[in-house]
Amino acid sequence: MSSSAEIISVGTELLxxxxxxxxxxxxxxxxxxxxxxxxxxxxxxDNPDRLxxxxxxxxxRSQILIFTGGLGPTPDDLTTETIADFFNTPLVENSEVxxxxxxxxxxxxxxxxxxxxxxxxxxxxxxxxxxxVGSAPGIIWQPRSGVTILTFPGVPTEMKEMWRQIxxxxxxxxxxxxxxxxxxxxxxxxxxxxxxxxxVADFFDLQNPTVAPYANFGExxxxxxxxxxxxxxxxxxxxxxEEQLRQIGGLDCYGSDExxxxxxxxxxxxxxxxxxxxxxxxxxxxxxxxLTSVSGSSRYFWGGVxxxxxxxxxxxxxxxxxxxxxxxxxSAIVAQQMAVGIRSxxxxxxxxxxxGVAGPDGGTEIKPVGLVYxxxxxxxxxxxxxxxxxxxxxxxxxxxxxxxxxxxHLRRKLLSDPLIHE
Amino acid sequence: MSSSAEIISVGTELLxxxxxxxxxxxxxxxxxxxxxxxxxxxxxxDNPDRLxxxxxxxxxRSQILIFTGGLGPTPDDLTTETIADFFNTPLVENSEVxxxxxxxxxxxxxxxxxxxxxxxxxxxxxxxxxxxVGSAPGIIWQPRSGVTILTFPGVPTEMKEMWRQIxxxxxxxxxxxxxxxxxxxxxxxxxxxxxxxxxVADFFDLQNPTVAPYANFGExxxxxxxxxxxxxxxxxxxxxxEEQLRQIGGLDCYGSDExxxxxxxxxxxxxxxxxxxxxxxxxxxxxxxxLTSVSGSSRYFWGGVxxxxxxxxxxxxxxxxxxxxxxxxxSAIVAQQMAVGIRSxxxxxxxxxxxGVAGPDGGTEIKPVGLVYxxxxxxxxxxxxxxxxxxxxxxxxxxxxxxxxxxxHLRRKLLSDPLIHE
Numbered sequence: 001m002s003s004s005a006e007i008i009s010v011g012t013e014l015l016x017x018x019x020x021x022x023x024x025x026x027x028x029x030x031x032x033x034x035x036x037x038x039x040x041x042x043x044x045x046d047n048p049d050r051l052x053x054x055x056x057x058x059x060x061r062s063q064i065l066i067f068t069g070g071l072g073p074t075p076d077d078l079t080t081e082t083i084a085d086f087f088n089t090p091l092v093e094n095s096e097v098x099x100x101x102x103x104x105x106x107x108x109x110x111x112x113x114x115x116x117x118x119x120x121x122x123x124x125x126x127x128x129x130x131x132x133v134g135s136a137p138g139i140i141w142q143p144r145s146g147v148t149i150l151t152f153p154g155v156p157t158e159m160k161e162m163w164r165q166i167x168x169x170x171x172x173x174x175x176x177x178x179x180x181x182x183x184x185x186x187x188x189x190x191x192x193x194x195x196x197x198x199x200v201a202d203f204f205d206l207q208n209p210t211v212a213p214y215a216n217f218g219e220x221x222x223x224x225x226x227x228x229x230x231x232x233x234x235x236x237x238x239x240x241x242e243e244q245l246r247q248i249g250g251l252d253c254y255g256s257d258e259x260x261x262x263x264x265x266x267x268x269x270x271x272x273x274x275x276x277x278x279x280x281x282x283x284x285x286x287x288x289x290x291l292t293s294v295s296g297s298s299r300y301f302w303g304g305v306x307x308x309x310x311x312x313x314x315x316x317x318x319x320x321x322x323x324x325x326x327x328x329x330x331s332a333i334v335a336q337q338m339a340v341g342i343r344s345x346x347x348x349x350x351x352x353x354x355x356g357v358a359g360p361d362g363g364t365e366i367k368p369v370g371l372v373y374x375x376x377x378x379x380x381x382x383x384x385x386x387x388x389x390x391x392x393x394x395x396x397x398x399x400x401x402x403x404x405x406x407x408x409h410l411r412r413k414l415l416s417d418p419l420i421h422e
Numbered sequence: 423m424s425s426s427a428e429i430i431s432v433g434t435e436l437l438x439x440x441x442x443x444x445x446x447x448x449x450x451x452x453x454x455x456x457x458x459x460x461x462x463x464x465x466x467x468d469n470p471d472r473l474x475x476x477x478x479x480x481x482x483r484s485q486i487l488i489f490t491g492g493l494g495p496t497p498d499d500l501t502t503e504t505i506a507d508f509f510n511t512p513l514v515e516n517s518e519v520x521x522x523x524x525x526x527x528x529x530x531x532x533x534x535x536x537x538x539x540x541x542x543x544x545x546x547x548x549x550x551x552x553x554x555v556g557s558a559p560g561i562i563w564q565p566r567s568g569v570t571i572l573t574f575p576g577v578p579t580e581m582k583e584m585w586r587q588i589x590x591x592x593x594x595x596x597x598x599x600x601x602x603x604x605x606x607x608x609x610x611x612x613x614x615x616x617x618x619x620x621x622v623a624d625f626f627d628l629q630n631p632t633v634a635p636y637a638n639f640g641e642x643x644x645x646x647x648x649x650x651x652x653x654x655x656x657x658x659x660x661x662x663x664e665e666q667l668r669q670i671g672g673l674d675c676y677g678s679d680e681x682x683x684x685x686x687x688x689x690x691x692x693x694x695x696x697x698x699x700x701x702x703x704x705x706x707x708x709x710x711x712x713l714t715s716v717s718g719s720s721r722y723f724w725g726g727v728x729x730x731x732x733x734x735x736x737x738x739x740x741x742x743x744x745x746x747x748x749x750x751x752x753s754a755i756v757a758q759q760m761a762v763g764i765r766s767x768x769x770x771x772x773x774x775x776x777x778g779v780a781g782p783d784g785g786t787e788i789k790p791v792g793l794v795y796x797x798x799x800x801x802x803x804x805x806x807x808x809x810x811x812x813x814x815x816x817x818x819x820x821x822x823x824x825x826x827x828x829x830x831h832l833r834r835k836l837l838s839d840p841l842i843h844e
Contacts, residue, residue: 013636015460016605017450018645021443024465029439038437039472043446043463050461057479074619074626076634155637157815183438197496204496212498214435215577223440278728280707284714285700288707288728295782295817297706303734305727306700306710312725312768316738346734360717393579395717 003148004037006062008054010069010079011154012045023068023152023159030163034171035180035227036064046076048085055086059147069154071136073115079151080139084123087143091121097128101135129166134158140170181227182234186245187259188220188252189408196220199248209238211245218390218401254411261407262290262297268414269300274349276410278304279317279342281329281355282372287403302346307338317341330355330367332375332385339375340383350413351377352406356388358398370398374406376413425570426459428484430476432491432501433576434467445490445574445581452585456593457602457649458486468498470507477508481569491576493558495537501573502561506545509565513543519550523557551588556580562592603649604656608667610642610674611683611830618642621670631660633667640823676833683829684712684719690836691722696771698832700726701739701764703751703777704794709825724768729760739763752777752789754797754807761797762805772835773799774828778810780820792820796828798835 007024014021024041031038040062044054051070058065070079084091097120105112119136122128126141129150136158138151150167152159171177188196193215197204200222203211209226224241228234246253255264269276278287285306291297305316310329313319318341323333335355343351356372363369370390377383386409390398429446436443446463453460462484466476473492480487492501506513519542527534541558544550548563551572558580560573572589574581593599610618615637619626622644625633631648646663650656668675677686691698700709707728713719727738732751735741740763745755757777765773778794785791792812799805808831812820 013634013645014447015450015463016454016603016645016647017447017452018605018607018643019636019638020447025436025439025442027439028437032438039467039469040476041437041463041465045461047461053483054462061475074623074635076626181438183440185440204498212435214441216441221440223435223438225438278707280710282714283707283711284719284723285702285705285707285710285712285726285728286714288702288730289705289711289821290707292704292706292728292730293818293821295780298730301706301730303728303730303738304707305738306707306714306725308710308714308720308723308725309768316725316727316767345738346731358717396715399711399715 003063003146004039005031005064005066006058007038007041008058008065008067009041009043009154010046010051010067011043012047012076014043014069015045023154023156026156026160027066027068027163030168032181032183034168034176035178036171036176046070046078048078048082051078051082052086055083063146063148065147065149067149067151068159071119071138071151071153073113073119073135080122083141083143083149083151087123089123089125089143092124093117094120094122094128097122097137100130100137104135129162129170131158131162132165133161138162179227179229180231180234181225182231182238183223183225184235184238184242185257186222186224186242186249186253187255188222188249189218189254189261189404191220191252193220196222196249196252200245203241203245206241209241211241217397218404251412251415254408260290260293261404261411263294265407265411265414266291266294266297266300268411269350272349272414272417274414275300275302276350276352277302277342277346277348278406279338279351279353279375280304280306281308281313281338281353282358283354283399283403284308286399287352287354287406290403290407302348304346305342313338317345328367330357330371330373332373332387335373335375335385336377336383337375339377339385340381343377349379350410351375352410353377354402354406356390356398356402358395358402359392360395363392368392372398372402372405374402374409376406376409378413425485425568426461427453427486427488428480429460429463430480430487430489431463431465431576432468432473432489433465434469434498436465436491437467445576445578448578448582449488449490449585452590454603454605456590456599458593458598468492468500470500470504473500473504474508477505485568485570487569487571489571489573490581493541493560493573493575495535495541495557502544505563505565505571505573509545511545511547511565514546515539515542516544516550517542519544519559522552522559526557551584551592553580553584554587555583560584601649601651602653602656603647604653604660605645605647606657606660606664607679608644608646608664608671608675609677609681610644610671611640611676611826613642613674615642618644618671618674622667625663625667628663631663633663639819640826673834673837676830682712682715683826683833685716687829687833687836688713688716688719688722690833691772694771694836694839696836697722697724698772698774699724699764699768699770700828701735701760701773701775701797702726702728703730703735703760703775704780705776705821705825706730708821709774709776709828712825712829724770726768727764735760739767750789752779752793752795754795754809757795757797757807758799758805759797761799761807762803765799771801772832773797774832775799776824776828778812778820778824780817780824781814782817785814790814794820794824794827796824796831798828798831800835
């Protein structure tokens with residue numbers, strides 16, 4: 001099979017930058033999993049002439065055209081009729097779709113409007129791609145030999161459900177998913193992309209698997225991708241390269257694929273049968289949120305205190321008012337006292353704390369924006385703190401990287417525990 | 423000027439779905455602000471032949487081609503040489519770039535490699551688009567009449583700095599930014615997209631300004647866009663339509679543009695000179711994080727308790743063990759006691775609480791995934807709670823919508839305060 005797919009995202013809101021094209025990312029991941037080659041993506045607005053030009057280009061260079069957006073009931077939803085028009089095919093009303101939409105509206109106790117009825121018009125000869133969630137169905141259509149069209153609504157939740165429930169079985173029935181591309185992402189924390197890239201430069205020349213670096217929000221990743229007839233075969237190609245890259249990464253390599261720093265620390269806490277609480281100042285809850293993004297985190301995460309105001313640091317965490325007065329809230333000593341305080345109040349094995357200047361205001365010459373102290377308290381009255389300078393890269397950046405770094409310090413501490421290596 | 427711009431994002435990581443195309447969104451917003459028409463976006467991998475095909479298509483239908491990605495030092499960074507090759511132009515080494523890169527490396531105490539030297543090769547006749555942040559410069563080049571090329575690195579922070587510092591002044595010098603498109607986004611919470619769309623359907627036919635709806639993560643938005651010679655003139659076109667839409671939206675319209683529910687509530691708390699604390703269970707800190715995403719939130723937000731474990735609900739919030747035993751942690755009474763408890767412990771005007779089943783596990787027949795109680799405690803021992811069923815739409819969806827809804831309940835409460843209407 002030499003077909004390749006092209007994603008055509010239809011929506012003026014994309015061209016105005018009002019929304020991120022997360023649909024294209026999702027479909028791209030899905031195509032890779034099915035081993036469907038995918039060389040181009042196009043974004044075009046709600047304009048029939050330009051959409052036709054995009055279809056003309058795409059139908060020359062790609063064989064499977066996947067559209068998202070423009071299936072709704074409003075007048076600027078033009079995808080279906082424009083595709084039909086491009087291929088000189090009349091629209092016909094599909095009675096099953098009319099019935100389906102009418103039923104969905106009846107369930108919600110609402111009347112179907114003429115606008116909704118428009119959603120039942122499909123090109124003659126097209127099959128329906130049912131929408132299990134919303135009212136807008138899509139189509140599967142082969143308007144001419146060598147061109148297959150699939151359309152999806154732009155609402156991500158609807159598109160994803162339709163993709164999983166309807167499109168994947170269809171594509172597999174067409175023989176896709178035989179030779180697949182599998183990627184493993186190795187994830188690193190605590191080193192710069194360029195320094196990792198230098199260490200693993202030789203790997204970038206490999207052909208199968210390929211190795212490529214990228215970075216975002218303080219995290220560095222290496223993608224190892226292999227092509228093979230099965231997942232198992234692909235992972236066998238990946239395994240030796242992964243092993244070498246993990247060796248080179250050492251402690252900085254914290255996990256792979258769906259791992260997050262929070263999920264990895266969650267596993268370490270579970271293995272060591274220890275528990276955790278947090279005391280947060282500048283992150284305002286973000287550290288707890290990150291830890292509890294892991295389903296099942298209640299096994300090891302007890303809770304915490306958001307001590308945004310200094311009175312809360314004193315009253316709920318027992319931070320010494322003199323330490324606050326003398327060193328300020330953003331200091332090593334206060335970070336340590338916060339960590340010790342939360343650990344003892346919540347009676348957990350570990351306590352971690354964050355206090356810093358997230359900015360954009362509040363920085364001084366001595367304590368500039370981006371300065372963050374992380375405290376870590378553990379058994380036997382151990383307590384340490386770490387000073388970071390995360391720079392003036394935006395309030396959310398500093399807060400996110402602070403929360404990840406705090407969890408990473410605990411990860412390194414847990415990995416040094418003899419229990420882990422038994 | 424009848425030129426239009428096309429964004430060409432180069433990178434196999436986009437086609438594999440490893441990253442979101444946030445660069446395209448940023449540039450799209452910038453083009454709209456400068457009034458540069460923008461009808462197409464293309465994504466293509468690190469492959470010279472396909473990149474050439476994309477350039478062929480783009481240079482026929484668009485006049486300003488904006489490339490991101492593929493300028494780095496590694497062998498799969500091919501954008502510059504492929505563009506030169508497409509336009510049959512040799513590459514020449516730019517000595518100023520060599521000097522600039524050498525200096526940047528010297529500053530970091532590192533040696534420049536041959537790979538980095540490759541970044542100094544530019545098509546003959548092209549001007550340099552300096553990179554104030556990283557080592558990879560871009561180019562501005564008119565390879566033939568009616569085609570202007572600008573290239574940027576793929577790293578978002580570098581791309582954005584180059585855009586702001588270098589590209590915007592250049593584009594303005596070319597006469598752009600004379601007629602501009604201005605958008606106002608009205609934001610709504612607490613109603614469905616379709617129900618809002620029904621109420622304002624007549625507005626979708628307007629030409630200048632245009633009105634369009636969209637929705638994500640429980641929030642519904644209306645975008646009002648006007649084209650005019652100046653920002654002031656555009657806002658004058660927008661104003662009467664905005665006024666009517668706000669009237670129709672009523673209390674559900676919480677703000678516009680950069681407003682978030684958290685920032686709007688922050689303003690209301692500031693105006694009423696009242697303070698807030700939070701008690702969080704299933705959101706694990708996400709409510710506090712959202713509230714403190716607003717710079718200056720320390721004026722009114724004191725802090726909170728993340729009471730993930732029931733022992734924390736009892737010990738730090740004073741929740742009655744009998745209420746927990748009888749009604750469970752996810753109940754109206756516990757939500758109310760959490761709100762009352764945090765308000766009294768932290769001595770704030772308001773206390774809000776969240777307790778619910780975020781899923782995917784932990785749901786029961788009586789208390790299914792998505793069931794969330796929000797508690798709200800205020801002056802004169804007022805306390806209420808609200809039950810929501812947010813559905814099984816994913817753990818992060820339930821948590822995010824819970825946090826927004828909790829803040830929205832406080833917003834509606836604050837808006838009913840006589841002080842606000844003085």
